[in-house]
Amino acid sequence: MVELRFSKKQINKAGEILRIDGKDFNLDELIWAYDVLNNLREMYVHPLNAFQTTLRRKMKVADTSAIASQRLKRIPSILGKLRRSPGMQLARMQDLGGLRAVVGSIDAVRKLEQSYINNPLNRFKHLLKSQKDYINEPKKSGYRGIHLVYQYQGATNPNHNGLLLEIQIRTKVQHAWATAVETMGTFIGQSIKSSEADEIWNEYFSIVGSAFAYMEGCNPVPDFAHLTREETFKKVSQMTEKLQVIEKLMAFRVVIGDINRNSGSYHLLVLDTATQTVQIKSFGLRRIGEATNEYLDWEKKAENNPYMQVVLVSTESVGNLKAAYPSYFLDAEEFIKLIQHIQAESL
Template identity: 50%
Template structure:
């Protein structure tokens, strides 16, 4: 499921999209194996994968249909529509898991790869969850951490479902849109969400990049030092990039907390858009949250006039 094939589909559909490809971090793999003891590493669905961020839910489903078209060489093993059926946490995205087939090199046959397709709004929500989780030192995206924050993000996701006209969370089904929007405003003020996220954005004072050319990037987020370091590699240097990635992973412990990701992206700017949580950038989430908290926006959503 190479990126160039995905880009070809996106060009045919004339979609604007953010595309990135990454390997799952070793601690994430270990955490998942710990939470699901029966899971085998060889069958884990998302060790490698591609993420696509599109403008709307309509675009998401059009791309999904392209990947279900006869003639696609990889075998669809599993799919989850977390947009129509969001997780209890509020997570929304379309997942497609493929068994990889390579006509040139059979050594890659059978590898499980995951395609994640989400909207910009869903991406902004997920970024905020990861960023707050980083500072709370809890994996909020895995539903681990303070209940008040888990409940807040679930509530916001439900509010966003009104904006995108998709299914919301069952736990809020008895509340109408006006009540939900007002609850978001109340909880956001109680938790000082806007103030905290604005402060988080100021934490990273320095983003250090090298001058090398390439499409493979090793990103290291060091909270303690308020530093993001990006190392860039050419495709021919993937071996060195992988070694450096593993060396960085090996330094992570309780005293030396940092986040490391090895990704493929055509530029640093696209990298920042695809993985804003590694730059503690929740600007898009803040914009959308403040819209939800606006009385004028609520009236527009409800078809009312002031």
């Protein structure tokens, strides 16, 4: 079993070193900080597995076709969050371990959400710390979904108690939007996800989020709430043509072999956008230590390579990898279909 080798004070010190990218610290201290971070991420493996077992059980009631996945947060994402939020302590970061459920409808989202928070017979012993409804109140970026943050309780390993894990619940439409944001962001080399891209791209995905909300009978994105459904669809069509969105997304697809030849519980995905290929290496449950160490090694290789992205994930079956993480296969097919529907309706 993985043991936490560092104190909360040491973890937060490592966060400060990483926040400023080792400036004012020597190389040994920077290497130490990465070791601390990797050890902290490893602590989330067992709680994530326990949460995913519960999530899959609940999904069978809410939507039998739903897809569950889990992941350890990527180092670039962790560093970005530390740098955007100077007051954030690494030991308190709430989504180092995350789970996601992708379901077929808004009704299924609500059913799954309620199974966590409003069931009087709920035996889920963990403490709900935060509940965000980005469906009723979409983010300015256009992002929509439900986020539940739980504090892990009652573990046999005391170091697991108090860890914060995030559960995201999305519809397939919301997942398609998020996938396209990550895929386009990868290729323009800007963070659309964090609204740090050129304004035209931030605006495009924001109004698309509003259009998708109309398609699902939900509240539009606040900045575009003054537009009717028809006006929103028309603007999306115009911007799609102007930015050549469909042409770009269709050109981004990667070449992959037979995914099903891989077997294991954890999958290391290495995306190379320069060659438009993705490598997949799978690990069994007992090889999680090896998997997290190799994950860190690949992340170090990717640090100065703008064409490489790496993630360590787990899904119920290897065949679900592409459906759960389409952005790592640069697959925006569902998004393109939705945009083409909008274009057809706005003619």
